[in-house]
Amino acid sequence: MARAVGEAFRELQSNLGITGLQVETVSARHHAVRQAVGNHIKVLDSFLTGSYARSTMIGPMSEADIDIFVVLDASYFANNSPASLLEVARQVLLRRYPRTPRISRNGQAVTITFEDFAVDVVPGFYRNGGGFLIPDTTRSGWISTDPKRHQEIITAANKAHGGALVPLVKMVKGWNRATGSPFSGFYLEMMTQRLFENVAIADYALAMTSLFDKGRNAIKYVIPDPAGFGDDVQGLRAVSSVADAVAVFDRAHEVASQAVEANWLGYPSIAIEQWRTVFGTYFPAFG
Numbered sequence: 001m002a003r004a005v006g007e008a009f010r011e012l013q014s015n016l017g018i019t020g021l022q023v024e025t026v027s028a029r030h031h032a033v034r035q036a037v038g039n040h041i042k043v044l045d046s047f048l049t050g051s052y053a054r055s056t057m058i059g060p061m062s063e064a065d066i067d068i069f070v071v072l073d074a075s076y077f078a079n080n081s082p083a084s085l086l087e088v089a090r091q092v093l094l095r096r097y098p099r100t101p102r103i104s105r106n107g108q109a110v111t112i113t114f115e116d117f118a119v120d121v122v123p124g125f126y127r128n129g130g131g132f133l134i135p136d137t138t139r140s141g142w143i144s145t146d147p148k149r150h151q152e153i154i155t156a157a158n159k160a161h162g163g164a165l166v167p168l169v170k171m172v173k174g175w176n177r178a179t180g181s182p183f184s185g186f187y188l189e190m191m192t193q194r195l196f197e198n199v200a201i202a203d204y205a206l207a208m209t210s211l212f213d214k215g216r217n218a219i220k221y222v223i224p225d226p227a228g229f230g231d232d233v234q235g236l237r238a239v240s241s242v243a244d245a246v247a248v249f250d251r252a253h254e255v256a257s258q259a260v261e262a263n264w265l266g267y268p269s270i271a272i273e274q275w276r277t278v279f280g281t282y283f284p285a286f287g
Contacts, residue, residue, distance in 0.1 A: 001287035005263045008272050009171075009204045011284045016058045016170045025116065026052065026061075030068055033112065033119055036096035037089065042073040049122070049147035054154045056169045056189055058177070061117040067109075069122045069147055071132065077125045082135030082142060086110055089123050107138050131229045146227035150186075153226050157193045164201040168192060171208060171279070175252065178280030180238060182248050183219070187235040190223045191215065205275070209260055212253035219245045252278055 002008035018026075034046045050067030051057040057064055076085060086105040093103050093110060102113040109120040124134040124145075131146035158165040172188045195214050201207045220242050222232035239245045259274035272286040 002272060002284045003286065004268055005205055005259075005271050005275070008275065008284050008286075012171060012174070012204075012279060012282055013167050015282045015284070016174050018057060018059055018061065022059075022061050026066055029114070029119060030066060032096075033068055033093070033121060034070065037070050037092055037121065040092045040095065041070075041076070041088070043070050044073060044126070045071040047148070049151070050120070051173075051185060051189075053147070054151050054189070055158075055166050056154065056173065056185075058170050058173050063177070064117050065111075066117060066119045067122060067147075068119060069124060069132070072123055072125055074125060076123075077133070082140060083137045085123055085135050086137060089121055093121065105137065108134055108136055108143065127229070131227060143231070144229035145225070146229055149227035154189065154193060157197070161196070161201050165193065165196065168196070168201055168204060168207055168211070171204065172211060174279055174282045175208075178278070178282060179248060179252070182237060182239040182245065183235050184233065184237050187223060187233050190226060190233055191218050191235070194218075194223070205256075205260055205263070205271075208278075209253065209256040212249050212256050216246050216249040216253065219249055 002011055030048060037043060038046070047053070047069055048067065049069045050065065052066050076088070080088060083105070086109070089110045090103055090105055093112060097103060097112060100112055100114060104111050106120065109122045112119045112121065122134055124132040127133045127144055131144055131149070133142045134145055136143045154166070169189050169192050172192050173185050176183050176185065176188055192211060195211060195218060196207070219235050222234055224232055236242070236245055239248065255274055255278050259271045259278070262274060263271035269286040272284070276283040276285060
């Protein structure tokens with residue numbers, strides 16, 4: 001509970017985070033998974049990717065995916081289709097985790113569904129000219145990407161903001177989840193980074209209100225792959241049209257504006273309850 005908006009936003013940051021015990025669990029789990037793959041397949045490199053690696057993952061862990069990228073020897077590219085490569089990886093993981101509830105091929109990865117959280121293992125190859133190639137079974141082909149570059153972009157932008165960008169990204173993702181996840185989390189990360197380029201983040205209440213305002217237009221457009229390799233990043237996930245997407249941002253902007261005004265007029269209890277309708281139970285109640 002909180003009695004001031006600034007205090008409430010600090011508590012929001014804490015509520016969106018991953019606990020120390022969960023960090024330890026993730027560390028042990030991803031090392032074990034990487035070792036399991038390396039025991040049976042020639043791996044040239046392996047590393048964490050996704051929101052966990054970019055420090056933009058939000059809790060709870062039960063709704064999260066930990067992404068592991070494994071760079072394989074080129075011989076596996078010559079001898080496998082995208083689907084068969086994922087099957088090779090799946091069979092290897094089944095040897096290590098025979099009692100895990102589910103290990104399945106999932107578009108571009110093999111997903112291990114543990115009881116506490118899921119792990120996505122993405123096999124790939126070094127790409128001529130930089131980046132990596134990964135399988136895409138939905139289109140029976142290969143995708144060019146560079147998750148390391150994605151991480152570098154967010155890390156550099158966060159540093160330029162004095163560490164204030166990543167917490168804002170987590171807040172946007174928390175709002176997205178509280179709203180039913182209408183948008184791609186990765187898209188929201190890239191959108192936030194672009195909207196606040198050369199714009200100071202001094203107050204999170206004002207920053208979120210501004211983001212909802214500018215997001216009404218930004219959500220209409222795709223974002224080119226920041227690494228310059230892959231497909232455009234699509235924003236819409238659980239909304240059927242751009243008009244519906246704009247409406248989601250409109251509603252959030254309206255409530256956020258009311259919350260800012262209530263706090264400015266000296267009614268922090270009303271402001272906090274308004275923000276709670278934006279962020280759901282991530283945001284503390286007044287008290």
